[in-house]
Amino acid sequence: MRTIAIGLLGAGNVGGGVVRILQENRESIERRLGARVQVKRVLVRDKARGRDVNVPDDLLTTVADEVLADPDVRVVVELIGGIEPARSYVLDAIRRGKHVVTANKALLGLHGREIFGEAARCGVSVFFEASVAGGIPILRSLREGLASDEILRLQGIVNGTSNYILDAMARQGSTYDDALAAAQAAGYAEADPAADVEGIDAAQKLALLALVSFGVRVDPSAIPTEGITRIRPFEHQMAREFGWVVKSVAVARNDPDGPLLAVFPAMVPRGSLLADVHGPYNAVQVESRALGRSLYYGRGAGRMPTGAAVVSDIIEVCRGLQSFAEGRPPPQAFARVEEATPKPLDGERSENYLCVHVPNVPGVLGRVASCLGAHGVSIQRMNQDTPGENEPVDMVILTETVEEHELQAALRALDAFDDVLAPTHRLRILPPDPVD
Ligand SMILES: NC(=O)c1ccc[n+]([C@@H]2O[C@H](COP(=O)([O-])OP(=O)(O)OC[C@H]3O[C@@H](n4cnc5c(N)ncnc54)[C@H](OP(=O)(O)O)[C@@H]3O)[C@@H](O)[C@H]2O)c1
Structure with a gap:
């Protein structure tokens, strides 16, 4: 059986999940793929740090080149997070002819154009399933399952932290501060929660959803975005009285004169699908011309759900390497992507x-x-x-x-x-x- 070597950049929360899934599901992955996936090298910041997954010491390195320059490594999996050095490592891997898998929506939001452009120039793929809605295979569903259909609009809950906070306020009567502290204690919110609660993370994911759904690239910072920090128990009380639930929603519509994209907290009628998305769960409702409405629901973050999405991308890249397949849909779903500016919301x-x-x-x-x-x-x-x-x-x-x-x-x-x-x-x- 052929062995395909991969290199991991990062073995933290998600990287640890990837290692565990590759170990625990080794047999079923080999049966699906007809090849063995071997983790050849793992870049970390601190080799001595205690890890709760079993990564053999001799695989760990703090020298990026030991992963990036290894001629055996065919796939580089970026799970460091942040912009630098992740951007430089990803570009370096691409220029060395390696395929890339990443979960880093912030990086793709800021430097997607450069990264996808370089990947096209070098003839390699950049897959990013885990960057949107964690474990839910939403990008793959949009890219492949709905490749035959025209996607008209999407509406979803794509930030688990905001949803966890709003849900705790609605169902347990917590204040915003208490709900945020509970989200941090449960590991759903970072010490600095700004990107989540200000809607920035949701806007980055929405830009990637628009890319794969409509074939347009937008700058996430140009998406009208409103966070949840002004929501008080009073809004939840009013929502209860009027039959709604307060949710942070991301919406995208493919209008003939440009994409309409926005992230905002809204009153969602009780009984509608998004109203029943609780805790850290995510859901995306898609409306496409032939299928009509479809719903994608599941865990939007966490080690194993996100790790599973990353490993699916690794398997997809390895399938391509196995079959030398031509004609598979590119990771961005469209052969040609157009730059676009989100439409103003004035006419909504x-x-x-x-x-x-x-x-x-x-x-x-x-x-x-x-x-x-x-x-x-x-x-x-x-x-x-x-x-x-x-x-x-x-x-x-x-x-x-x-x-x-x-x-x-x-x-x-x-x-x-x-x-x-x-x-x-x-x-x-x-x-x-x-x-x-
Ligand atoms: N956590 C989630 O649920 C989730 C969900 C969806 C997407 N993501 C995305 O997944 C990515 C990884 O997130 P995470 O939660 O796994 O992060 P994490 O737990 O902080 O892990 C980061 C890993 O990268 C290593 N690292 C960081 N900076 C480095 C550097 N400069 N050089 C070498 N190694 C470095 C760290 O090494 P040490 O171990 O030595 O510290 C650690 O192993 C991010 O882009 C995040 O947005 C996460």
Whole structure:
């Protein structure tokens, strides 16, 4: 049986999972592949660090070239994370004619153009299944399972940390800070959670979903992105009263005049598929022309789920090496990828939840309603708590469907009032899932 040598860059959380899966599933992988996958070298920062997976000492190295320059190594698996030195190592591997597997959405978000360009020039592949939704084979499903179909839109929960926090707030009544601390204690959030809770990580994943779904490359930092840090127990209380759940969603639509992409927290109707995605789980709903709606659900992070996605990519590369296959879909799914700028959201229409923070004085309600009306924003319903005398009020307003540019103009005017004590908090209300 042929042996295919691979080199790992990193043996931490995910790298350790990869080593374990290659060891534990060795037989079934060999049966599927008809070849043996051998981990030839493993780059780490600190060889002496205790590891909870069995990596023979003689495989470990702190010298990148011992992996990258090894002529036997055909596949380099980058699981270091971050931008540098990951970018330099990946480019070096590609230039040496090695295929690359990575889980690094931040790297692909920032340097995808350079990396995929260099891979095309050198005739090698860069696979990245684990970079989106951890263990869910969403990129492979979009790239191969739906290769015959036209993907129209996607909507999903792709950041497990945000979902864990919002879920703990909704189901256990936690505050944002307590829920974040619980996510950190459970290993679902990093010490610096900014990329997750600010929506940056979700935007990076959305850019990769758009790449594989629509054949367009967008800069993740150009995607309108809103995090979850302003969500209070009050929003969850309102969501319960109105029959919604607060979720951080990523949406993508392939419009003729360009891709529409956005990440934002939203009120999701209870009973819809995304409302039932709990804890660190992820889900992506896809709408394609022939199949209609399909759902991809599973663990969005963690050692073994993410490791499984990485090993699937390793097997795919090895299958190519085994069969010298021509014509397999390229990792980016499209033979030609176009650069694109996400469309502005101005023309989007939505119903909205607004929470306006005002003093408890006569006439405020009328002024708020008139301001919204003057900008074409109709009120569907209002709800106001009954505070003590002289205490400010959280006035909740549900709008009728309105275009984004009208709503934004109304919010600007509203927040300029002396009466409005804090920026108005707005959440979109997603429509219920359509019934076929
Ligand atoms: N964790 C998840 O659930 C998850 C899910 C999806 C995607 N990802 C992505 O997977 C990648 C890896 O994440 P992880 O959680 O496995 O990270 P991790 O636990 O921090 O592991 C990083 C590994 O890389 C090694 N390393 C770091 N910097 C290095 C350097 N400059 N030179 C040599 N070795 C270096 C570390 O060596 P030492 O062991 O000696 O410290 C460690 O083995 C990231 O891109 C992440 O975004 C992770």
